[in-house]
Amino acid sequence: MIKALVFDAYGTLYDVYSVKTACEKLFPKKGESISILWRKKQLEYFFQRQLMGRYRPFDELTEDALVFACKAEGVKPSQKEIKGLMDAYLDLELFEEVEAVLAECKGVQRVIFSNGSPNMIHPLVSGSRIEPHIDKVISADGIKQYKPAAPAYAYALDQLGVTRDEVLFMSSNSWDIMGAASFGFHTAWINRARSQPDNLDIQPEKAYTDLKGILEWL
Amino acid sequence: MIKALVFDAYGTLYDVYSVKTACEKLFPKKGESISILWRKKQLEYFFQRQLMGRYRPFDELTEDALVFACKAEGVKPSQKEIKGLMDAYLDLELFEEVEAVLAECKGVQRVIFSNGSPNMIHPLVSGSRIEPHIDKVISADGIKQYKPAAPAYAYALDQLGVTRDEVLFMSSNSWDIMGAASFGFHTAWINRARSQPDNLDIQPEKAYTDLKGILEWL
Incomplete structure (x- = not known):
C-alpha cells in the first residue's frame, strides 16, 4: 500500500525551461539556447x-x-x-495539471525530494500555489549526495517513516526514475516529453505523459 | 618526473565516430545521426x-x-x-598524429586505460598500428567501476608500479580529464573539438588540440 508520494521537482512539477523568459529578456534571441545549455550543463555537473x-x-x-552557458x-x-x-529558479512555472492532482492526493504523505539545495527548493515551493498540498520538502543536500546515487534515495526514505515498498516515486527525468527503481521504490515515470524509454535493465513500473495518471495508485 | 603516460582510448587515440561508415553502409543517410546518438547513449549509460x-x-x-539509437x-x-x-568498435581509426607521437615517447611506460571491456579494447589495440608502442592495456572492467569515479583511476595506478605524481594522464573527454585531475594525476586535455573548458573547480594542467603537445613533458 502506498503511504508516501515522493515527487521530483525540476522538470516533474516545475518547468525548468521557464527560465527561458528571464534569459530572453536579458539576451534577446538567445533565451532558448541559453536555457537549454544551462540545464544540460547543470545535469552534467552534478552527475560528474x-x-x-x-x-x-x-x-x-x-x-x-x-x-x-552564457x-x-x-x-x-x-x-x-x-x-x-x-x-528565476525560485519562481518556476508549475506544469498545468500539478496543483489539481496534488489537491486530489489525500490520505498519503505528499513529499518533494529534489537535488536542489535548500535555498533553491524551499523558496520555490513556499512561493508556489502547491504549498498547501505538500507535507514535506527534502533536499539531497542533507546527505550531500545527488540522485541517482542510491544513498540519496535512502536519505529521503529515512525522513518518511515508511518502508521502501510504501513509496511511489515520480520523476520526469529518466535517470531519476531509473535510480529510484534501482533503489526499490515503486515508480511512475512522468514522461512529459514522450521520450523513448532508455534501454537499461530496469524500468519504471508505470509511465504517464503527465501527473494525472498517478491517481490510479490511490 | 613523469614515468608513465596513460592514454584514454575512445575519442583520444581512436575516433569513435569512425563507426559512422559502418552505420551509413547499413542505413544510408542515417549513419551520422545513429553514430552520434549511439555515443551519446553509451556515455549516459555508463555514467548512470x-x-x-x-x-x-x-x-x-x-x-x-x-x-x-537504431x-x-x-x-x-x-x-x-x-x-x-x-x-566496427574493434577497428576504429586512429587520429592522424597518434602513431608518430607514441613512437617518440621513449623511456616511459606507455599505457592505455579505457572504460572499454577487455573484449573490446584488447582486439582494438592489438589490431592497430600503435600496438608496438603500447606497453600495457588496462580495462576498468578489472575493478568494475567506470571512469570518472576515483576507484577506477586508483585501479589503473595500481598496475603501473609508479606513484600518482609520476603519471601523466591524457584524454579528449572533459569528464575523464576532470576525473583524473581530481584523482591527482598530472593531466593534459587533448581538446580535439576545441571545446570551451567546463566550469568546474578543477582543471587539467595543460590543454592541447592534439597529442603532439605532450612531447614537451618528456
Missing part, C-alpha cells in the same frame, strides 16, 4: 561531481552551469544579472 | 550505471546504446547487423 565525489551545493553548480553563447552578464537569472 | 551502482560490461551497454532513428537491424556494427 557525484561520480568524482566532489560535492558542491546545487545552487553553486547551477550558477557554474549558467556562467558556462560564455558559450557569447554574452557577458554582470554579477547582478547572474543573480537575476538564478532568481 | 556507475551512479546507481549497477555495473554492466562496456560491450553490453554499448550494444544497449546501439539498440536505443530504434530512435527508426531502423531495425538484425542480430547479425548489430554484431557487425559492434565489430
Whole structure:
C-alpha cells in the first residue's frame, strides 16, 4: 500500500525551461539556447561531481552551469544579472495539471525530494500555489549526495517513516526514475516529453505523459 | 618526473565516430545521426550505471546504446547487423598524429586505460598500428567501476608500479580529464573539438588540440 508520494521537482512539477523568459529578456534571441545549455550543463555537473565525489551545493553548480552557458553563447552578464537569472529558479512555472492532482492526493504523505539545495527548493515551493498540498520538502543536500546515487534515495526514505515498498516515486527525468527503481521504490515515470524509454535493465513500473495518471495508485 | 603516460582510448587515440561508415553502409543517410546518438547513449549509460551502482560490461551497454539509437532513428537491424556494427568498435581509426607521437615517447611506460571491456579494447589495440608502442592495456572492467569515479583511476595506478605524481594522464573527454585531475594525476586535455573548458573547480594542467603537445613533458 502506498503511504508516501515522493515527487521530483525540476522538470516533474516545475518547468525548468521557464527560465527561458528571464534569459530572453536579458539576451534577446538567445533565451532558448541559453536555457537549454544551462540545464544540460547543470545535469552534467552534478552527475560528474557525484561520480568524482566532489560535492558542491546545487545552487553553486547551477550558477557554474549558467556562467558556462552564457560564455558559450557569447554574452557577458554582470554579477547582478547572474543573480537575476538564478532568481528565476525560485519562481518556476508549475506544469498545468500539478496543483489539481496534488489537491486530489489525500490520505498519503505528499513529499518533494529534489537535488536542489535548500535555498533553491524551499523558496520555490513556499512561493508556489502547491504549498498547501505538500507535507514535506527534502533536499539531497542533507546527505550531500545527488540522485541517482542510491544513498540519496535512502536519505529521503529515512525522513518518511515508511518502508521502501510504501513509496511511489515520480520523476520526469529518466535517470531519476531509473535510480529510484534501482533503489526499490515503486515508480511512475512522468514522461512529459514522450521520450523513448532508455534501454537499461530496469524500468519504471508505470509511465504517464503527465501527473494525472498517478491517481490510479490511490 | 613523469614515468608513465596513460592514454584514454575512445575519442583520444581512436575516433569513435569512425563507426559512422559502418552505420551509413547499413542505413544510408542515417549513419551520422545513429553514430552520434549511439555515443551519446553509451556515455549516459555508463555514467548512470556507475551512479546507481549497477555495473554492466562496456560491450553490453554499448550494444544497449546501439539498440536505443537504431530504434530512435527508426531502423531495425538484425542480430547479425548489430554484431557487425559492434565489430566496427574493434577497428576504429586512429587520429592522424597518434602513431608518430607514441613512437617518440621513449623511456616511459606507455599505457592505455579505457572504460572499454577487455573484449573490446584488447582486439582494438592489438589490431592497430600503435600496438608496438603500447606497453600495457588496462580495462576498468578489472575493478568494475567506470571512469570518472576515483576507484577506477586508483585501479589503473595500481598496475603501473609508479606513484600518482609520476603519471601523466591524457584524454579528449572533459569528464575523464576532470576525473583524473581530481584523482591527482598530472593531466593534459587533448581538446580535439576545441571545446570551451567546463566550469568546474578543477582543471587539467595543460590543454592541447592534439597529442603532439605532450612531447614537451618528456
